[in-house]
Amino acid sequence: MLALGRRAWSTTKPIASGSDHTAEIVGGDVLAPKFRFYEKKRGNRRTGSRMLGSLGEAVFFAVLFLLGCAGLVVLLATLVVPEYRANHVFVQTQCVVRDKQLGRKDTAEGPRFRPEIRIEYQVQGETYVVRTYDIRQAYSASPEEVQAVLDQFIVGQQYPCWYDPDDPKVAVLVRGYSWWFWLTFLIPVSFILTGGAGLLYAAWTWGKSAERRAAPGARRAPLPRADGIHRSAYPSVPNPANITNSPGTELAFRLPLAGSPSLRLVVWLVVALGWNGIVSVFAAWAIGEHVAGRPDWVLTGFTIPFALAGLGLIVFFFRQLVLATWIGPTLVEVSDQPLRPGRRYEVFLSQTGRLRLNSLEVLFVCEEEATYRHGTNTRTETFRVFQQPVFRKEDFQLVHGVPFEVRFPLEVPAGAMHSFQSENNEINWKLIVVGDVAGWPSFQRSFPVIVYPPGEGSPTAASSAQGSGNVGKLPR
Amino acid sequence: MNEPRIQICLDGNGRAYRPGETLSGEYRLESVPLEEVRAIEVSVLWFTEGKGDEDLAVHHFRRITVDTPAAELRQPGRFSTVLPPSPLSYTGAILKIRWCVRVRVFLGRGKEIVGQRDFQLGVVPPARPVAGAAELPPAEGSPASSGSASATTKSAGRAPAKVIAV
Numbered sequence: 001m002l003a004l005g006r007r008a009w010s011t012t013k014p015i016a017s018g019s020d021h022t023a024e025i026v027g028g029d030v031l032a033p034k035f036r037f038y039e040k041k042r043g044n045r046r047t048g049s050r051m052l053g054s055l056g057e058a059v060f061f062a063v064l065f066l067l068g069c070a071g072l073v074v075l076l077a078t079l080v081v082p083e084y085r086a087n088h089v090f091v092q093t094q095c096v097v098r099d100k101q102l103g104r105k106d107t108a109e110g111p112r113f114r115p116e117i118r119i120e121y122q123v124q125g126e127t128y129v130v131r132t133y134d135i136r137q138a139y140s141a142s143p144e145e146v147q148a149v150l151d152q153f154i155v156g157q158q159y160p161c162w163y164d165p166d167d168p169k170v171a172v173l174v175r176g177y178s179w180w181f182w183l184t185f186l187i188p189v190s191f192i193l194t195g196g197a198g199l200l201y202a203a204w205t206w207g208k209s210a211e212r213r214a215a216p217g218a219r220r221a222p223l224p225r226a227d228g229i230h231r232s233a234y235p236s237v238p239n240p241a242n243i244t245n246s247p248g249t250e251l252a253f254r255l256p257l258a259g260s261p262s263l264r265l266v267v268w269l270v271v272a273l274g275w276n277g278i279v280s281v282f283a284a285w286a287i288g289e290h291v292a293g294r295p296d297w298v299l300t301g302f303t304i305p306f307a308l309a310g311l312g313l314i315v316f317f318f319r320q321l322v323l324a325t326w327i328g329p330t331l332v333e334v335s336d337q338p339l340r341p342g343r344r345y346e347v348f349l350s351q352t353g354r355l356r357l358n359s360l361e362v363l364f365v366c367e368e369e370a371t372y373r374h375g376t377n378t379r380t381e382t383f384r385v386f387q388q389p390v391f392r393k394e395d396f397q398l399v400h401g402v403p404f405e406v407r408f409p410l411e412v413p414a415g416a417m418h419s420f421q422s423e424n425n426e427i428n429w430k431l432i433v434v435g436d437v438a439g440w441p442s443f444q445r446s447f448p449v450i451v452y453p454p455g456e457g458s459p460t461a462a463s464s465a466q467g468s469g470n471v472g473k474l475p476r
Numbered sequence: 477m478n479e480p481r482i483q484i485c486l487d488g489n490g491r492a493y494r495p496g497e498t499l500s501g502e503y504r505l506e507s508v509p510l511e512e513v514r515a516i517e518v519s520v521l522w523f524t525e526g527k528g529d530e531d532l533a534v535h536h537f538r539r540i541t542v543d544t545p546a547a548e549l550r551q552p553g554r555f556s557t558v559l560p561p562s563p564l565s566y567t568g569a570i571l572k573i574r575w576c577v578r579v580r581v582f583l584g585r586g587k588e589i590v591g592q593r594d595f596q597l598g599v600v601p602p603a604r605p606v607a608g609a610a611e612l613p614p615a616e617g618s619p620a621s622s623g624s625a626s627a628t629t630k631s632a633g634r635a636p637a638k639v640i641a642v
Contacts, residue, residue, distance in 0.1 A: 051586060209517055209580050209588075210532060211517055211519035211521060211532075211534050211578060211580065212517060212537065212539065214521070214533060214534045215534045215537035216534065216535075216537065234561055234562045235533065235535075235560050235561075235562055235563065236533065236562055236563040237562050237563070365606075366603075368526075368568045368569055368570050368571045368603070369528075370526055370528030370570050370571055371528050371529065372527060372528050372529045373529060381527050381528075381570060383568075383569045383570045384605070384606045385568055385603035385604065385605065386603070386606060387606040415599065415600060415601050417564065417566050417568070417603065418563070418564065420562075420563050420566070420573070422524065422531035422533070423529075423531050424524070424528040424529040424530070424531050425524045425526070425528040425531055425571050427566070427568070427571065452562075453495060453561050453562045453564055453598065454598075455495070455561060
């Protein structure tokens with residue numbers, strides 16, 4: 001490292017470049033350019049040849065696009081154009097039915113059938129005899145349906161028909177569009193859209209560095225946030241609008257509960273009902289066999305473990321229901337939001353229910369959350385890096401209709417990292433209410449808060465903090 | 477012949493910068509075949525390191541398409557930007573947020589040379605695992621996983637007997 005006055009010249013470090021022609025600089029030294037055809041790829045990190053990778057992606061999407069185009073052309077040529085010509089170009093005339101039969105074709109899925117009607121008609125003095133019905137000449141799996149079509153025509157009688165003026169030996173007895181068949185267009189069109197979008201993306205990113213793609217000018221301008229603060233004011237800090245839109249009754253803001261207990265109950269109810277509904281069919285069958293005097297022990301043995309699991313699901317659901325009912329709602333309010341490091345705030349906790357608690361504790365925690373892709377799987381890992389008990393009360397009774405209410409101070413440590421949110425990584429602060437219920441499993445409810453970087457804060461926060469005092473002592 | 481390199485110099489001797497402060501400095505191309513230089517990109521950016529997939533956001537970006545005489549490229553190039561209030565540099569247990577100045581030089585035939593100089597934005601002490609923290613289930617509503625894998629949730633410290641999120 002060279003020191004020039006107050007400047008420090010860099011000791012550059014290796015970065016995840018991966019370009020096949022990129023010289024990686026390590027400690028001021030330049031490594032030889034690398035060219036690697038294939039390497040592992042974890043998530044968005046590509047450690048192989050960037051140019052080769054981009055080329056591979058472009059080829060992949062080009063193949064998709066071309067396959068879609070080819071499929072579309074085939075469908076147009078075999079379905080759309082013939083049907084359009086039959087409906088709009090073919091010329092009407094009269095024909096005589098000379099013969100009719102059930103056309104049959106044996107396929108791997110079984111025999112297929114279609115109506116084959118021999119008709120005779122004249123075009124400009126020339127007589128044509130052809131076997132036909134409609135322009136698609138499609139086969140059906142149902143001989144009854146085809147026979148019903150044949151029964152509509154009587155040999156020797158005259159019927160209208162339509163012939164192709166460009167090729168008079170092509171004629172049909174019925175016209176119309178087979179709309180259901182047009183659903184097959186979804187396949188080539190989806191290929192074209194996927195391949196086209198991929199090609200456009202490949203063209204947009206071709207030759208561009210990761211920095212250029214992520215540069216502010218390359219993205220749409222950020223929109224103003226609901227709370228009036230422009231999102232770029234605190235980049236990568238979560239939007240506090242969702243946790244400041246609910247005023248509290250005791251303090252300024254009521255914190256939202258992460259997740260919904262009602263939704264969890266509904267999910268467990270659906271799972272329990274679905275599982276037991278399926279099991280009950282087999283159980284009824286097995287019981288019926290026993291009642292009829294011909295017990296099926298294999299079916300019985302197969303059903304019993306599933307029935308026991310279903311019983312467990314029912315017990316678990318009712319346990320959750322009782323817990324949710326007896327514990328009652330937990331309300332947490334805070335004197336100001338978002339929080340700032342080094343500031344003091346006041347928290348209000350209200351817990352209702354009808355049970356005895358060994359302890360009720362509120363933890364102020366910070367957790368890192370990392371999401372990574374491993375093959376086709378996406379995993380999220382959480383790691384707690386800060387935990388501070390801010391309130392604890394032991395051995396007391398919650399009486400129905402009389403909520404337990406308490407106020408206590410909350411101090412955000414000076415130097416605490418602010419809340420952070422990016423695509424794959426997060427730093428989350430939250431208040432967690434943990435209850436140790438006598439005779440029951442403990443419960444916990446989580447209330448997210450947002451911590452801003454140090455800086456200007458709300459005056460209400462400062463004033464309330466000054467008045468709260470007693471930080472660091474746990475009221476009991 | 478010396479290997480090509482990019483020297484990046486920060487005014488202020490590479491100290492920790494405060495949000496809102498101006499970061500400025502110079503870069504210098506050394507032993508780079510200047511006649512082959514097609515473009516230079518100077519970025520001030522942050523990126524993440526750790527367990528999660530890498531996130532990257534560019535705060536300041538400047539691309540210089542080189543149509544100047546090679547002699548001018550021998551002079552140091554300057555950059556300057558006002559640093560944002562967030563995110564601050566951070567060293568956590570499974571996540572790090574690093575700020576850097578990155579200079580990427582594009583040469584002919586697809587060759588690139590990259591130089592990077594880290595710096596610190598803000599002063600946040602390194603995080604440490606919580607000793608004796610209770611292991612709790614993931615918060616309700618927190619993202620768990622997609623695809624066929626189940627979420628892996630870890631926390632430092634002992635695990636209590638039984639905790640149910642309700």
